[in-house]
Structures are given as C-alpha cells and as structure tokens.
Amino acid sequence: MSDVKDRIAASSKPEEPPTPPAMGLVGWLRWTWRQLTSMKTALVLLFLLALGAVPGSLVPQTPIDPIKVSDFLAAHKTLGPIYDKLGLFDVYKSAWFSAIYLLLFISLIGCVVPRLSVYAKGLRARPPKPPRNLNRLPGYERFEVDGGDGVLEAATRELRKRRFRVQAYDGAVGAERGYLREAGNLLFHFSLILALVGVAWGSLFGYRGSVLVVVGNGFSNTVAQYDDFTPGRAFSGDDDLPPFSLTVKDFQVKFQEDGPQKGAAREFKAQLAYQETPDAPEKSYELQVNHPLKLDGSSVYLLGHGYAPRVTVKDGQGNVAFSGPAPFLPQDSNFSSFGVIKAPDARPMTLGFEGFFLPTAVIGPDGPVSVFPDDLNPELVMTGYYGRPQPETGKPESVYQLDKTKLTQFQQNGDKWRFQLAPGQTVPLPDKAGSITFDGYSRWVKLQVSHTPGTDLALAGILLAILGLMGSLFVHPRRTWVRVRDEDGRTVVEVAGLDRGPERGLGDEIHAITKSLRPAGPSKEEQP
Amino acid sequence: MSPETYAQVSNLLIPTATVIYVLALISHAMEWALGRTAVAKAAVEQEADAEVLVGSAASPAEVGAASVSTGSGSGAAGPSTSGAEGVASERLDAASRIGLLLTWLAFVLHLGGVVTRGLAAGRVPWGNMYEFSITASLAVAIVYLIFVQKYKLQWLGLGVTFVISAVLGLASLALYTPAGPLVPALHSYWLVIHVSAAAISGGAFTVGGLVSVLYLVKARAERKVLEGGSMSASLRRLPTAEAMDGTAYKVLAFAFPLWTFGVLVAGPIWAEHAWGRYWGWDPKEVWSLVTWVVYAAYLHARATAGWRGRRAATIAIVGWFVFIFNFVGVNLLVSGLHSYAGV
C-alpha cells in the first residue's frame, strides 16, 4: 500500500512542471501504473497465475497431505530443501503466488474503475457521424434510386426496429447498438472482485477442524478436542466456535458384496445426538456423505470411517494397564487397519503393541490380510514391545505411532513374537509380562467441522460474473451508417457497418438493411 | 429391460458407433485426399471461382473476404480446368456429405449407448473414466452437430470424427469398466450438473481447439499464397482464416461461461456438500482453474493488439491440451479426492 501513498504524495506536489521530465518520480509511477493496468500485463499475469498454480498439483502440499511432504523430503535430500525454500510445498500460500494474484487484483481494479467512467460517458454519447469513405468499412453495399426522399426515414425506422440507437446527420444517419456488451464486461470484472473478496473473507475468518470419534463417544466443539485444526488468519479462538456438542450413537456402512466393484462403499450413515448449546434440548440427526449437519454457521461432515479394536492389557502384576477402544487407521480399500496400543502405566515394564486389525482376515502367501472391508472375519494381528518405565515428558505423542527408541520387541523361541486374536480371545505375553485380550471392536467416524463465512458473497459474485460474461460475449456491438448522396447527378444510397466486438463479421445484416431500403422491382444493384 | 440387458445393449452400441465414426473419418479423409489430387490435376495457377470453392462458407461477407484473400475470383481460370475442379469439387462435397451423414448415424447409436449405460447403472453415466470418456466424446459430437448447421462446420468433420473415434476406441479397449453403482461421495445432483457442464464445455473446447488448429494451417497457407505460392483444393475449401478465427471465438465464447459455471459454481457447491470445503486445491480443481485462466487469457488475447489471430489460436490449443490433461493426466498420474472408483 505504501506506493499508493507515495503516489498520492507525489502527485500532490504543486511545483511539478506540467510535463514532467522523462522519468521523474511521478512520471515513473505513472508509467508503472499504466504498465500494470494494461491489457498486456493482465495477459501476462493470467499466464503466470495458470503456470504458478501447476506445481501445487504435482508436488505434495503440506495443508493437504503433510505425511507425503515429509516422505518427499526424506526421499529427495537435495531437491527437497530447494523446493521448501521456493515454497513449493505450500504453493497457494507462498509469497510468489500471492504476489501474482495480488498484482492481478490490483491490475484488475486499476483497469476496470477508469473504464466505468468512460462507459458512463459513452452511454450518453450519440452514434457518431459517418466516416468519409464508407466503402472502406468491412460491410458495405450501395444502390441507386431515383430521388432519395424518404430513404433516411425508412432507414431510421429499420435501424430502430433492429434496436439500434439512431442519430440523424446531414444527408445520413448514424446508428449504434450493443451498449450492453461493455456493461456486461464491467459487471464481469467487478463481480470477480466481489467473489475474490468473499473468498478472502472466508479464508481469514473461517476455520476447519477434524476429529475422529469412536461410536458411542462424544465431541464438544472446542479447539482442544480437535485432532487437527486449521484456523483462518483472523480467527481468534474458542470464542469463535459455536458451543455445540454431539454423540455418535451408531454407524452403519454397506459395501458392494459381489461384482467387479466388490468392496466399494455403497452407503454410510452415522446417527448423531447433538445439542446446539449446553442447555439446549438434545436432537438427533442422520449424518451422511453429502448431507452435513448445519449448526449456527458451522457444518459437520462425515468424512471417513474405520475400526477401533477394544483391548484390555494386563501387566506383569495382574493390574489392568489399558482398556478401551484404540482407533486403527485403514491402509487399503479392504480396511486392513494399522494401529498401536500403549500401556505406559504397566509395571514392572511398560508395554506397547503395534499391528493390524483385519476386518475379513484370511491367510495369504505373505501372512494374514484383509480381503473385504466389512467385518466378516475380524482378527487382530500384532506384535508387542516392552521397556523401562519412563518419566512423563508431557511431550505430545501421536496415538497412531509407537516410539520404539526405548522399547525392545518381545521374542519367543528366538523369533519375533507375534499373535493373532479373534474377538474374545486372550494371549499371555512372553516372559510372564502380562496378557492382552481382544474384547471386540467398535467403529469410528471421522468428522469435519468447518465454517467458511463469505461463501454467499463469493457465490453471488461468480453468478453475477457469469451474467455479465454472457452479456459481454453474446451482445454484438455494431455501428451502421446510411448515407444518401449525389454522385454525377445520380442518387446513391450507401449502407455500411462495422462490428466492434471481437467476433468479426457482420453476418448478413448490412445486406438485409439494404434490401429493406431498396425500392421494389428491378433496380441497378452494385456490389463493390 | 433388466440392468444386465441395458448393459449388454450399451456394450453393443458403443463399439458399433465407434466403427461408424471411423467410417465417417475415412469419408472425410477421402475428402481431403481428393482435394490434394484435385490440385495436382488442375494447373496450379488457376484460382477457380472462389464462390464455388468456398461454397460451404457462411455469409456473403465471408465469401467476399474469401475472394479477397485467395487472390480475387477473376475470370483468369480457363473453362477446362474450371470444369475439372468443378467435378472434383462435387466429389469432395459428396465425400463431405457422406461423412456428415455417417457422423449423425454414429451419434444416434452413441447417444443410445450412453443412455443405456446410464440405465444399466441406475444413475448418470459418468461415474468412472470409461463412462466419462463415452459421455465426453458424445458432448464433442453434440457441440459439433449443433454448430455444423449454424456455422457451416462440415470442414471440421475430419478432426471431430478422429477425436471421437480415438476416445471411444481407447475407452472400449483400455478403460472399460462394467456398469455398477457409485461410491457415496458421488451421490449428488450437483454431480449431474457439474459434470454435464464440464462435459459440454469440454466438447466445445475440443471443437474450438480443432478449429484453431485448422486456422493455423489455413492462415499459413494464405500467407504462402500472398507470397505467390499455391494452396491445395482441400485447404481452399476451408473458410478463410479470418472466418475460422471468428468461428473458434464463437464456440469458445459459448464454452467459457458454461465452464465457469461448471467448475466455479457447481463444482465448489458439490465439494462443499461432499468434503466440507468448496475449494481445496485438489489437483483436479487446480487444473480446472488453470483451464479457466487459460481461456480467460484467450479472450483477453483476442482483444489485445498483436495477440489476435495466431497467438490467440495458440492459446486456444494450449487451453484444449490443459483440459485434456486435466481429464486424462490428472486422473492417471496424480492422486487426489477426485480419483474415480476403479478408474
């Protein structure tokens, strides 16, 4: 913004000579401004925008998939850091991408605002006088008549019928049509600004968070309860969150059971009980994909689902060290789900387990795998670790990963210990370290809560822009002139026109106008 | 009829339509080949009456312009050669008409194939790449057949039938997926609106891209004529470069608002319903936006001195490639939320 101020300051200097030297500050600024708001610059910036958007679709993006980004960084030791410097892992928030669209935005405003006043003047202007040589125009026809009385009146009538604005001149009429084209064009560009403001509004004041809720459990809308939360830049905290809470009562999913798309999800629904505020009455809602729950400007979406095995771990002293559901994350379309179970309070040694929950387990050549996403033959296939009790560090840890740096894997008969359990089964841990019981399993759903203000503004902007676009693209601005003059004692009527739009070509309109003016019967017709 | 029967009918109609498109393609190819030999027969100098050669061009204005750019339809041509060209021209016209007729026939079968596919699956026929291919190529046919009358587009027959038969052939051979219902994220009437807008504007992008390619060819030939070279009869049968430029603009001006609606209104509304955000920089979204921006640049280019004509046509072709990459490349190479069930 500082250069705008500079510009105002600079241009208000009274002692500036009327024609500034080639490159004074004002001259330079004016030159820059003219360059920035020129059509060529708009073109170049549009290309840059298109080009700049591409890498974001080819390189993994932190806001979309942070895990892929760290994989990429691990795999590309030299390229990774360079990409990182260039902002290629978060293209759409990078400085250079922002620069492109901000410049385009400024150029857009600087381009269309002055055109508004030009257009306002143009609206009041009368259709212009005919140029001297009508026959140089793209559309031109002429014919001779015996005395030109009434031709111009007829021409005026015909042109009005064709919705031209008509102005009489001496021996001629000028006509113009299609003023709405420029109006449409301006509406388009202004509405684009409107839409962009709406989008910016949403990204400043909105928020989005997601949380995984095991069926039977609840969630209340505070930042701390989210697994993952992305506030807009101007979002201020819990005060901005509507105070609703909900409980996931039930979840149903149906999968295709046969045919080539076997295993594809066909339907999923979650039964919710929710309260809009802590004192509001409880209501229920059936949450489905494409049918979000709307609450006070925020919307709750059903994004995904999975399994959470319920497990009880007893330690070497016979005490329960862990009990409850642990959400496992699906790894493939058959919901082979990976997860961990941590029992840091187990004694004398802490315990940890990692492995797979297989909803429909079969033994494949490489060991047990799941062959169907529904729970036809659920099994838990895991391995276990033990270690010295560690002091609480307070550092946040992922619930989906086991930090194995201070743990040792159980061995049995000189091999890594693995176990495979069906629901209800228990297996003792090696070395009398305790036992683990697979009690059963629940399902979990992944919910997303989001609030995006300004959406209506953005939508209205785009719809208006389309309206303007249609006016701009489908209205044909045209000028037409009819002139009657004497040429070597004969009366010649000339009809000429020009298309001011980008389509080129007048179609047969000039011909049709000429035909309507020509007296009936045989006439001496001439084409250029 | 049961879904299975519909599926069978569809699986019969689509390959049949493909074969007939190929026949139309052959007919148009012969039209071009005849044009070449016609030139060899007729003496190179003869610029036969422009009115005959550009007989299929649209308006008097365009014909007038044609006569200017092909070096005036003066009476220089001898009667004999003019006759030879006349016969050739008739044969060319016949080939062109047969091509168009076959295209209509193929289109009817193609339409039937797409509709029965939809009936077989019990939903709109664009839930995976096979279906999107047969539907998108149908959109190309629709746009071509709409504009073929209005803008006298017969001369585009070769390009259009080539593209459609290539897409259909590829769909049947490489992308075929048996009919089945949709994954839940695809259940929404916004999907219907979003995809049909995208398919129809994609059809128009394709037609506009083909016109632009021919524009470049014709504009080059016209420049050669100005330098004293000659032009083959098949090229002379095309409208003037200027008229083709206008046609490309009209087709793309039809496509642009529709694409704007499809990807910047219907798409985001659907995304908002399905994923809880209206725009998430998903690869498919990015490339749709890039396509949009490129065509906005095209419209700007046409209004900018020094960018009209050749450069604008190049941008239109780039836009078409970007569109195709979005449909093919992004689906196959880049993973994102938009990847279809079972490709």
Ligand code: HEM
């Ligand atoms: C966000 C960036 C922009 C987009 C997406 C955009 C898009 C478009 C589109 C689609 C058209 C053709 C439709 C119509 O004629 O109304 C157009 C025309 C036009 N744009 Fe833009 N524009 C942008 C920025 C600008 C800027 C910065 C300028 C000023 C330099 C500008 C000046 C014009 C002019 C003068 C026309 C009329 C061209 C004609 O007469 O055909 N636009 N724009």
